[in-house]
Amino acid sequence: MKHLMSGNEAIARGIYEAGIKVASAYPGTPSTEILENAVKYKDSVYCEWAPNEKVALEVAYGACIGGSRSICTMKLVGLNVAADPMFTAAYNGVRGAFVIVSADDPGHHSSQNEQDNRNYARHAKIPCIEPADSQECKDFVKAACEISEQFDTPVLFRTTTRVNHSMSLVEFGERVEIQAPPYVKDAQKFVCVPAFVEGKHNKVVQRMKDLAEYGATSPLNSVEMNGSAVGVVASGAAYQYAKEVFPEDTSFLKLGLTYPLPVALVKDFASKVDKLYVIEEGDGFLELEIKAAGIECVGKELTGEVGELNPQLVAERVLGTVFPTKTVPVKPVGRPPALCPGCPHRGFFYTVSGKKDYIISGDIGCYGLGSTAPLSAIDAVVCMGGSFTMGMGMAKSFMMEGYTDKKIFAILGDSTFFHNGITGATEIVYNKGNVIPVILDNSITAMTGHQENPSTGFTLQGDVANAVKIEKVMEALGYQNIIIVDPNDLKAMKKAVEDAAASEVPACIITRRPCVLLKRLNLKFGKCVVDVDKCISCKKCLKVGCPAVAIRDGKSWIDRNQCVGCTVCAQVCPVGAIEKEGE
């Protein structure tokens, strides 16, 4: 029987079937559902949310030194955080298999850039595997484990959003049970000190040559000869698009093991066709390798490097196919994502928005949405955990330039605090930064769909954990004025911001209220209603940027289907025209 499942569900199944025993991850779209599904097999596979991707990679690597097959999963930018141990693990090699999943995001559906992490395989000198559908997502995890052990190397398992999130049919297999032999110390292999580097690096160079040769016969790479006029080299979702739109007499070289490039195989394939196309998503990664091998081909000059491909784009850009469409005469208005109705972050952003003397250094999470109109409250966002330190740099710049009129608030959430925020909070207090760290604590990792983190009191496997108290951490770091506030109480929120800004000692703010979507709390909601006779049409209620509040027929109007009765709009109404029902 075949199962319709997403690539992420299939990777989770693959983790189980491959006999992997330890899996660690930090949630990040489009990778999150891998461990959310792998945890169903927790009797066979230990699964955890790590505080960040570097921790996840190190935990998985440690597990492989312990002898177990192991895996870590993360989104594309997560691998930047985790890159340090990866590069040296590549020199040390493995004991049990060690697989690193990087979920890339062409089309930047929910990411801050479109980096193509296959480049990391070249950079770190490790093999790269790319599945093209859910069946391959499952099967290739096992293949990755075998390659890792056979060639003594970490394996980069590169997916894209479309492979992670699209559903296709999968046939299951049995789990292979592997008992690791008793641990034996092998410092020569696993200690990375300068004395051992040269020998290790030589081994790595030889390993990549061996892998390039292996690629010619690996079942992950396959040739489909259908004709001699046109040949296509493709990988991942791009293979599916090319397969759909190229004529039936097109030959294909489908690469699943994409790095190192199996040069002999590509040369042989290229020699059998008149014209060679390379169809791939992201950078011209294969194309560059193929051209470097002296093989003529056409790729990115037609397909483009930006955004996500699909069958229509491949057909149009490569084959010149026209897909007729009709233009309708109505122009839709944008629908940017917004903070949900009742979102506890709204109170903070409303309080600081429009204040010329406040600078808000932002971060990655739901609170990134505080940048959208009408709140427009954020000055800069760069990466997970970057807000505290970026704010620090701005403060030092203003100090050196002699500007004293600005107050910097640097914001991040509870999960991001543990991801990378603690080091920034340390930096601010250690190097005396004129920055107020603000932790928007909604008791969950919200943007990625509610994952546990060190402050929630639960683990991925559902066990009760020590809930780390953010205020205790801040206190230990040396913050002397720690203001904890309910952000939905706008008066208290305003006072907290002003008190922190005026503080003579290191101050920070923790806004504390759970995400409204958090189901386990069984939050009881009400509805706010507008008294249209009292409403003076001043539109102040629109300034809170709530999707449930609008103007209809000139008066304030609240969408009952969306409102949860948080009362933030009611608190800003100057004439008391908005009230919570039953109060």
Added chain:
Amino acid sequence: MSKVTSILLSGVGGQGAVLISKILTNGFVGAGYDVKQSENHGMSQRGGCVTTQVRFGDKVYGPLFGKGQADIMIALERMEAVRCADMLKPDAVVIVNDYRQDSSLTASGLAEYPEGCVEAMQENFNTVVLNAEEIATSLGNIRCANVVLLGAACAACKELNQSGIDWESVIAATVPPKHKELNIQAFRAGMAAAAQ
């Protein structure tokens, strides 16, 4: 290549497009088709646009399709129908929910919610219009509006009603038992509305 049917679901986060696609894919898988389905996660859950694509046929390659490729569209919100119009084949069948959900821009008065969305679709495509929220509310639960629209689609599209799939059984097997009756009623009401 054998015929692949491409279905587009468009709406706003939280409207229940996921359930429609789940019923559709369960139906197609049960009938022995090759099926692929794609949806956008992440930011789209925060009040942004949501599109889900379902494709079925003897052999489906692309999990995704592009402009001018959809045979059927079920739009859960009328402005979202217009937004996705260029995804449709000129002879596509369109089911439009005559329902307005403001975006953060139209709600906050930074832009006007456009007039004439439904009419624009009717003028250009084989379009079925219904107010699924009204029908769902009359059945006692506004949340089954999505299945009302699915019913309309199954009445209007030959790819769905000539597929030999017993959609009511698929719905019964897909939704939680306590919501089974309501959803089957919603499906029938949607079919009836499309037949009018």
